[in-house]
Amino acid sequence: MKILDGKVPPGPIAEKWENYKSTIPLVAPNNKRRLDVIVIGTGLAGASAAASFGELGYNVKCFSFHDSPRRAHSIAAQGGINAAKNYQNDGDSVHRLFYDTIKGGDYRSREGNVHRLAEVSTNIIDQCVAQGVPFAREYGGLLENRSFGGVQVSRTFYARGQTGQQLLLGAYQALSRQIGLGTVDMYNRHEMMDIVMVDGKARGIIARNLLTGKLERHSAHCVVMATGGYGNVYYLSTNAMLCNVSAAWRAVRQGAYMANPCFTQIHPTCIPVSGDYQSKLTLMSESLRNDGRVWVPKRKEDAEAIRQGKKSPNDLKEEDRDYYLERRYPAFGNLVPRDVASRAAKVACDEGFGVNPTGLAVYLDFAAAIQRYGLSEANTQGNKNPDAETIRILGEAKVEELYGNLFEMYEKITGDNPYKTPMMIYPAIHYTMGGLWVDYNLETNIPGLFALGECNFSDHGANRLGASALMQGLADGYFVIPYTIGTFLSNDIRTSRFSADSEAFMAAEKAVDDRLKGLMNIKGNQSVETFHRKLGHIMWNYCGMARNAEGLEKARTLIRALREEFYKDVFIPGTDNDFNPELEKAYRVSDFLEMGEIMILDAYNRNESCGGHFREEYQSEEGEAQRNDDAYTYVAAWEWKDTSTEPVMHKEELKFENVELKTRSYK
Amino acid sequence: MKLTLHVWRQKAANDPGTFEKHNVEADEHMSFLEMLDVLNQTLIEQKKEPIAFEHDCREGICGACSMMINGRPHGPLNGTTACQLHMRHFKDGDQIWIEPFRAKAFKVVRDLVVDRSSFDRIIQAGGFISVNTGQAVDGNTIPIEKERSSSSMDAAACIGCGACVAACPNGSAMLFTAAKAAHLGILPQGEVEEDRRVLSMVTQMDKEGFGRCSNTYACEAECPKEISVTNIARLNRAYLKASLRSDL
16 A cells, blocks of 8 residues: 655645745746647536647647537536635635535545635636626626535526536637637547556557547647546436546556545435436436425325325425425525435435335425515515415516526426426436546646546545536636646656657557457347446445445445456447447446446445445434544545456545534534 | 337448338337437347437537437427437327438438537637636626626527527528627627627638528527527628628
8 A cells, every 4th residue: 555645735725826836847838839738528627628738839639529529518517616706795715615615525635626726716707707608697797696505605606507518618619719720639539548658657548539430549748637527337327428437447447546436426406217218317406405495294194195196295284394404404404515415315215205106206395485586576576465376476487587497407307397396306426526546736646647627536525515516627627737737748848759659559559459359259148238227226226325334345246247247248239440339338338347346445445424425334323424534534546457456545644734624514 | 108210220421321110119208319228229139230329418408419300300399409308299109200410511420420510610710709718807897787698698508409400491500600609799708809700600601511591490490499590680790790891
């Protein structure tokens, strides 16, 4: 076991980044032109990084497996982006955003990185406004905010329910501008298959042209990965269908460490599973918890009657409902952080209070909000004595203005009208806090290999707060990596371009080719999808919302057996030298089958409950998570050689010099 | 419910292509794409090539899914992408015809997958505001009228799926191009370079082989994000104004 150094610069927390920034070695403009940077992924982190590198004058090659850089999954983020602007005069500050993020992450993230994130958050909003992101505005023309889970200030900026889309389009447009100017070469429909190492440094990649199946060798002075999270290891998640861990996992196979893989986020408000054919789960934005009240029936008989369709939620009187979040957490109520809200929903359903036929759903009810908004709107219009119908109409109009697209989406999927009957929701896998281990420079333990956004582990600890993923993606891409990459590239100004025909590249290409041919040649009987679903069941049942040692041991055996079966019996139609979406799925699932095992190992190793990682053995009498700060205030960074070698855990000790470790309480 | 599908199969752009008939059993709660997943699973079990179709988020926002369902881009429901269309809108015994988006500027890649990179090139020609990272002033120093910001957002909601092109009898990309021009041009930040932007985007659009707009409004009718044709009128005005300048 090694002890890893996060390389956080010295000095007072509020000055670290500012001081460090002014000491990072620079690369002169004439030298930037001679340096090649590969960026993989075009989500918020990748597109913003590639655009910024291009603006700075580096030669950039950017890769995306999509048909266009505008389609990455960042686009689906609904609710908003946090920034410590304190435009609302409600007591926000950089320090408070830093503190909320550390506390929200259950004291398992790195102080230095989180403070830097809070600092640059304000620049992101300015940058996005300048790019033309149409954020919500007040009547005076200034930027509007709303609140999100786990905090007591209003610091979330948003563009209707499509904030991720608008931010991504901003980054995509900045990237497109650079493509037009010729500083960035864009490779659409190209998937990274492996990192190429030259003298122990990441100096290029092997990419597969997905249209032709041809393998390509691309060299560069360094490689920046912004390839997203691994939530699809669970098969059903709110992630887009094509999200995968393969790029990050290939880096791990080259020696990069995977940090805190068991830290996965389960989002409390998703549309419940409806059948076996289900391909993915749909998120309903956390912003809905600003106005929606979560409840289940107080009596099991009522829950049973609702499940059988004999009663409807509207039949239940106020006193027969259990608004369990408001009851258990009066200080934060429906706006508790995601991990807390998810677990509470699971507890309610496990105890038999679930409200849909499968018993795995709770209500999210807007009746009170419609009433409140309706009354206020009527008063604004001078109607001091409105009737119930007027209140309802005005209230529904206001709710539609706030959440219209979400309500519409819900109705399209379920066929129910959430203005009339409460929404049904259940937790689902949404985000992964774990990821490639990086130091303060966002460099992995492989020199020259950087990881940004959800792909790295650094900022969210064991639980991410709402509206912070967009913040981190853009912070890393626009305002961190353009500086920190200088630490590596400034040593390379005399290094001439690498040939992509060298022995290292040829060998890497052959290894990829062998792997693909190996998969094609299995010629078994089961589809890739079948294996992915089986993997998802193992992960959800034993390494999902609640985990325990016994289950995790069993899961490891099951996943190994499944992997063995996969290599004996998977069937992939078509050929490897052609457009073949099934082959793409196959190599992604083969990587998930290894990633899943490391998640299980990490969850087994961490004998405590913190954030999204809930070990049933470690909870208080009231069912709250119990951390073990003495033994586990560290980052677990896993080294994985191959399937026949036992993975090794390395540690980075987490030092908290600016916040006091407390039991996280939202009561 | 039992359905008969007629699915377009085409190996590559230069392959003639043909409809292939499949009988499927679907559940009303399935999405349209999940119904295709189930069919593909069956095809794979029979060791046949599954139907290639583009998809990703399945939440109606990434713009990847793109298919004609019974002659309409994204199918029968207004304001809905194919991935958000659910089988409860079909009935037992229905015949469903599924084809790729067809346009001169969208070459077929395989089956229902087409090449829409021409859209990216229109954006690269000018669909942006020229601001480098770090050049921005404080967000609140540019107050923007709520209504103005809101119309910009209406246009910015475009997901770049190409339904407008597929719906248009001329294969025109005017709604796509106009939506981007409006998103940026309506805002004070984007006003500065509007003339240059509209000229280069329209030039690129013509170069890509998209047809001319003849105001059929089919694009607006089929747009899954219900983007308005008033954006096209706006682009025409902006283009005329810009082309009268002698210095650009």
